[in-house]
Amino acid sequence: MLSCGQKSHFDTFGFVVVRQAFSEMEMNVITKAFDNVLLQDRDGSPLSETGQSVWAVVEKAPDLIRMVENDKVFDTVKQILGPNFIWAGSEGNITSHKQHYWHADRPGDQEIKYPRLKAIVYLDKTSVKRGALRVIPGSHKLPFHTDLWPLQANHDRQKKNPIPGLGINSKDVPSISLESSPGDLVFFSQSLFHAVFDSFPNRRYIALKFAAEPSTHYEIGSLIKHSGYKSIFEPHPSFTSSKSSRIHSMIRPLREAKVRTLLRTLKQNTEEN
Numbered sequence: 001m002l003s004c005g006q007k008s009h010f011d012t013f014g015f016v017v018v019r020q021a022f023s024e025m026e027m028n029v030i031t032k033a034f035d036n037v038l039l040q041d042r043d044g045s046p047l048s049e050t051g052q053s054v055w056a057v058v059e060k061a062p063d064l065i066r067m068v069e070n071d072k073v074f075d076t077v078k079q080i081l082g083p084n085f086i087w088a089g090s091e092g093n094i095t096s097h098k099q100h101y102w103h104a105d106r107p108g109d110q111e112i113k114y115p116r117l118k119a120i121v122y123l124d125k126t127s128v129k130r131g132a133l134r135v136i137p138g139s140h141k142l143p144f145h146t147d148l149w150p151l152q153a154n155h156d157r158q159k160k161n162p163i164p165g166l167g168i169n170s171k172d173v174p175s176i177s178l179e180s181s182p183g184d185l186v187f188f189s190q191s192l193f194h195a196v197f198d199s200f201p202n203r204r205y206i207a208l209k210f211a212a213e214p215s216t217h218y219e220i221g222s223l224i225k226h227s228g229y230k231s232i233f234e235p236h237p238s239f240t241s242s243k244s245s246r247i248h249s250m251i252r253p254l255r256e257a258k259v260r261t262l263l264r265t266l267k268q269n270t271e272e273n
């Protein structure tokens with residue numbers, strides 16, 4: 001559970017860090033499960049120089065699924081997104097790049113209206129000088145979000161320094177670094193601008209993604225656009241066969257959204273014919 005102060009911090013600045021949400025013992029279990037899933041995914045081969053990304057990493061290991069059911073994750077997400085929040089997938093990453101330029105995961109003023117949340121657990125220590133996630137506080141809100149559009153354009157296309165339209169280098173953009181030790185949980189709005197600089201090889205992290213219950217066709221469309229129809233509407237068998245009421249509560253609204261989408265398509269097709 002977030003305190004009132006932490007919740008206000010999230011609402012105002014777009015992120016909150018829960019320190020030592022997981023104990024050392026829990027982190028040992030999580031790290032071992034993560035390493036196993038990624039090793040299996042590359043068929044036991046050595047890690048490539050370009051790192052590795054695995055979608056639905058959490059869904060592939062019971063020890064990782066337990067993270068999502070944990071109060072520190074589940075209750076916090078519920079506080080931020082509301083009781084009917086949905087599961088929007090997970091990623092396991094071992095990064096090799098030195099930097100990841102400024103971007104919002106769900107950029108644009110329309111996207112801001114639909115709350116989506118990322119929770120990251122870094123499995124290796126990061127610091128200001130060594131690969132910590134940087135964020136621009138308050139950039140999940142309008143009009144600041146659109147004022148920062150040159151950052152998104154630079155991420156999507158040129159990757160230039162200085163940044164066209166802002167005239168400063170990426171590393172000099174005013175921001176704060178969210179240093180992290182294993183066990184910390186970093187929550188941030190997917191509309192928030194974030195970046196990584198001075199990273200190191202084999203930096204490992206697990207990202208859990210959540211969204212408020214979709215209530216409009218735009219929101220359903222956005223989920224499909226960003227996550228893919230299959231990964232949104234066809235949850236992993238480990239989730240559909242789970243005995244956990246928490247896991248089911250996160251995928252149930254998706255089933256309802258899928259039915260609404262199919263009915264709408266059917267109606268459109270009928271009207272066209």
Ligand SMILES: O=C(O)CCC(=O)C(=O)O
Pocket residue numbers: 095100105132133194195196205207
């Ligand atoms: O590499 C990281 O720490 C965060 C990656 C990132 O930018 C993202 O998850 O969108």
